Amino acid sequence: MRVGIGIDIHQFAEGRKLIVGGVEIPHSKGLKGHSDADVLLHAISDALLGAAALGDIGKHFPDTSPEFKDIDSKILLRHVGKLISEEGYSIENIDSMLLMERPKVAPHIMAMRANIAECLNIDIGRVAVKATTNEKLGYVGREEGVCAHAICLIEQAG
Numbered sequence: 001m002r003v004g005i006g007i008d009i010h011q012f013a014e015g016r017k018l019i020v021g022g023v024e025i026p027h028s029k030g031l032k033g034h035s036d037a038d039v040l041l042h043a044i045s046d047a048l049l050g051a052a053a054l055g056d057i058g059k060h061f062p063d064t065s066p067e068f069k070d071i072d073s074k075i076l077l078r079h080v081g082k083l084i085s086e087e088g089y090s091i092e093n094i095d096s097m098l099l100m101e102r103p104k105v106a107p108h109i110m111a112m113r114a115n116i117a118e119c120l121n122i123d124i125g126r127v128a129v130k131a132t133t134n135e136k137l138g139y140v141g142r143e144e145g146v147c148a149h150a151i152c153l154i155e156q157a158g
């Protein structure tokens with residue numbers, strides 16, 4: 001068994017959609033990035049790549065490449081899932097945590113888990129998404145940005 005960790009941070013910006021876990025969440029502002037800035041899917045992608053020692057998302061999807069401009073991060077996560085399975089691994093479980101002051105994401109958690117499970121072709125029961133505010137402290141508390149942490153376990157398939 002191998003463990004992986006991923007952390008991502010994106011800044012809030014006016015005029016952007018707020019997309020987290022592949023779900024568009026109604027809000028006055030969204031997250032800024034080269035891609036759709038899906039902070040949760042990026043943290044999960046990095047955790048999986050880390051578990052297999054395959055580098056990080058910046059290596060696989062450079063933010064200098066026009067190919068990835070405004071890309072749906074579900075496409076990136078699907079690609080990471082494919083790399084993991086090509087290396088002979090299956091995913092035991094993924095746990096993740098969003099640090100986000102606002103808006104409340106609880107109503108969207110099931111949809112996020114379903115998106116992640118679909119991208120990785122695993123059972124939804126293997127995917128957890130949780131959220132906490134930052135109690136108004138720091139950049140998260142000031143609603144300047146969002147942070148996501150993810151960990152995963154993978155194992156040799158078969």
Ligand SMILES: Nc1ccn([C@@H]2O[C@H](COP(=O)(O)O)[C@@H](O)[C@H]2O)c(=O)n1
Nearest residue numbers: 100101102103104105106131132133134
């Ligand atoms: N963006 C968020 C943040 C939190 N939640 C949910 O609220 C609960 C309480 O958060 P605290 O930071 O006050 O502990 C938390 O356990 C989440 O279920 C949320 O939905 N969206």
Ligand SMILES: C[C@@]1(CO)OP(=O)(O)OP(=O)(O)OC[C@H]1O
Nearest residue numbers: 033034035037058061062063068
């Ligand atoms: C996903 C990529 C590529 O479009 O862009 P961003 O949306 O800026 O995301 P980030 O988490 O900063 O790094 C990975 C990038 O390569």
